[in-house]
Amino acid sequence: MGIFDRYRHLLDARQAMRESGADPLVTMERVVSPTEAIIAGRKTLLVGTHNYFGLTFDESCIAAAIAATRAEGTGTTGSRMANGSYAEHAALEAELADFYGMKHCMVTTTGYQANLGIISTLVGEGDYLVIDADSHASIYDACKQTQATVIRFRHNDPASLEARLRRLKDEPGNKLVVVEGIYSMLGDTAPLREFVDITKRYGGYILVDEAHSMGAMGAHCRGLVEHVGVLDQVDFVVGTFSKTLGAIGGFCTSNLEGFEVLRVATRAYMFTASLPPSIVASVRAALRIVRRDGAKLQARLWENVATLYDGLTEAGFRLGPERSPVIAVLLPDQMTAVGVWNALLEAGIYVNLAVPPATPGGLCLLRCSISAAHSRGQLQHMVDTLTGIGRRFGLLSTERKRAVASAR
Amino acid sequence: MRSAHKFKVYDFTDTVVSDPQSPARDQVVAEIVQRLEPFRVDSRPVLGSTVITKDLNIDSLAVMDMVMELEDRFDISIPLNDVAEIHTVDELADAVLRKVEGR
Numbered sequence A: 001m002g003i004f005d006r007y008r009h010l011l012d013a014r015q016a017m018r019e020s021g022a023d024p025l026v027t028m029e030r031v032v033s034p035t036e037a038i039i040a041g042r043k044t045l046l047v048g049t050h051n052y053f054g055l056t057f058d059e060s061c062i063a064a065a066i067a068a069t070r071a072e073g074t075g076t077t078g079s080r081m082a083n084g085s086y087a088e089h090a091a092l093e094a095e096l097a098d099f100y101g102m103k104h105c106m107v108t109t110t111g112y113q114a115n116l117g118i119i120s121t122l123v124g125e126g127d128y129l130v131i132d133a134d135s136h137a138s139i140y141d142a143c144k145q146t147q148a149t150v151i152r153f154r155h156n157d158p159a160s161l162e163a164r165l166r167r168l169k170d171e172p173g174n175k176l177v178v179v180e181g182i183y184s185m186l187g188d189t190a191p192l193r194e195f196v197d198i199t200k201r202y203g204g205y206i207l208v209d210e211a212h213s214m215g216a217m218g219a220h221c222r223g224l225v226e227h228v229g230v231l232d233q234v235d236f237v238v239g240t241f242s243k244t245l246g247a248i249g250g251f252c253t254s255n256l257e258g259f260e261v262l263r264v265a266t267r268a269y270m271f272t273a274s275l276p277p278s279i280v281a282s283v284r285a286a287l288r289i290v291r292r293d294g295a296k297l298q299a300r301l302w303e304n305v306a307t308l309y310d311g312l313t314e315a316g317f318r319l320g321p322e323r324s325p326v327i328a329v330l331l332p333d334q335m336t337a338v339g340v341w342n343a344l345l346e347a348g349i350y351v352n353l354a355v356p357p358a359t360p361g362g363l364c365l366l367r368c369s370i371s372a373a374h375s376r377g378q379l380q381h382m383v384d385t386l387t388g389i390g391r392r393f394g395l396l397s398t399e400r401k402r403a404v405a406s407a408r
Numbered sequence B: 001m002r003s004a005h006k007f008k009v010y011d012f013t014d015t016v017v018s019d020p021q022s023p024a025r026d027q028v029v030a031e032i033v034q035r036l037e038p039f040r041v042d043s044r045p046v047l048g049s050t051v052i053t054k055d056l057n058i059d060s061l062a063v064m065d066m067v068m069e070l071e072d073r074f075d076i077s078i079p080l081n082d083v084a085e086i087h088t089v090d091e092l093a094d095a096v097l098r099k100v101e102g103r
Helices: A005-019 A059-072 A087-100 A111-122 A137-145 A158-167 A192-201 A259-264 A277-315 A334-346 A376-392 A398-407 B025-039 B060-074 B089-101
Strands: A030-033 A036-039 A042-046 A104-108 A128-132 A149-153 A175-180 A205-209 A236-240 A250-254 A326-331 A352-354 A364-369
Touching: A042 A376, A059 A277, A087 A104, A087 A250, A087 A277, A104 A111, A104 A259, A111 A137, A111 A175, A111 A205, A111 A236, A111 A250, A111 A259, A128 A137, A128 A158, A149 A158, A149 B060, A158 A175, A158 A192, A158 B060, A175 A192, A192 A205, A277 A326, A277 A376, A326 A334, A334 A352, A334 A364, A334 A376, B025 B060, B025 B089, B060 B089
Parallel strands: A128 A149, A128 A175, A175 A205, A205 A236
Antiparallel strands: A030 A036, A036 A042, A104 A250, A236 A250, A326 A364, A352 A364
8 A cells, every 4th residue: 555545535525626627725826915916827715714914914913023023033843842932923912912911921823733733732641622613623633632621512502512511520630621713614613601601610611713713803803702892701713814814824812821831841832843933923014004093994894795795685595594794604515616606717716616525514615814905896796796606506496495495 | 694504505414313321233233324324435334344434435524523513422432543443343332332331
């Protein structure tokens, strides 16, 4: 057996997609703005980039990154444990802690590493890690790395979480519950207040991953924890710099005493080179923008969400359960999903294609993400274009419209 | 609209078995087989010796979802860590019975 043979099925799946005329592994030939790129020689509208505030081309972020590169070089060439802790890393951590009103914050080189490293380190042998069934891959990978016992509960179901914590109530060992603010596939939000109440009632700790909800939610853009008023009750907030903040990196912030020990226990933090000066500088600049203009950008983002979500609903598409910066268009099967995705790309609009096993419940979907930088015209154009394609694929017949209406 | 999907994503069963305190082995096997029926390949029946991820057309996510249903059905915890060690229907039934006894 060859060393790559175990992945045969992945190759076969990709080949099948190629034969149906689409290759979802797209190359951006040139990104020209937060909402536009050249793909296959064609100017393409980007509606799948998680660039929620459109800050990737912000002048102050770009200037900060350039200045930091000139001042301190292109990379740190070392981990936070060795030569890679600069004053700017500490400053960013202090600013993030202050942003959340927490005492501690630790920055990691990617958001994936924040979940992988911190979750797998927080719990160990004899402890319990209790996760939502629809958790992101980084959380599942933390489950593989930890020595703790891992239990799943039904997605966004407080009763299911409670049943699991009740069964564990006489077990010694810490219990860590992990949920996300906005789920990245369907764009649905967690019933967080209920999750926090239940977790506390059973003496557990709760960690909330706000990767998709930082910026988009909360009066001060601090995510779902702020939106539902539990910021002072959650034990850990994890986030990323690669979405609203327009760069790359991750963080975890907490008020718990003793948190700093994670710096010498979290292997994904200790054995990776730290973020380069340019990134740290652009993230600090982006965070300043969020603090200054966040309310305005958030309002624009939600206006844009309404344009696409309501427009597509009106047209008769089946969407994720609630208005959200992540809008999932549900399609009946993989063939149709690939076909519609490809037709949209050929019409000059890029979205994410998501098919099993990356999706919950075997769903096939087009995953759109909205930016404050989109114009209403761009999103109306997407509604019109996708509606035309939907008609062509027979997805929007009047019978279907009626079925959707009666299902509500 | 916060907690529940508007559309049906999972097909969970919430009813409780007649005697979840001490189910017979046959009953546990039957519960598992019933949940695996939709994933049968051809007309081969699902048996105690069926290797779940090899003999059936089921992915790891669906296996984890089935285990979650069994947890609620019998009011037990079956950690993900254990699921990796379980290959056949018989092994899964044994794991369920062990948890029920240890409850």
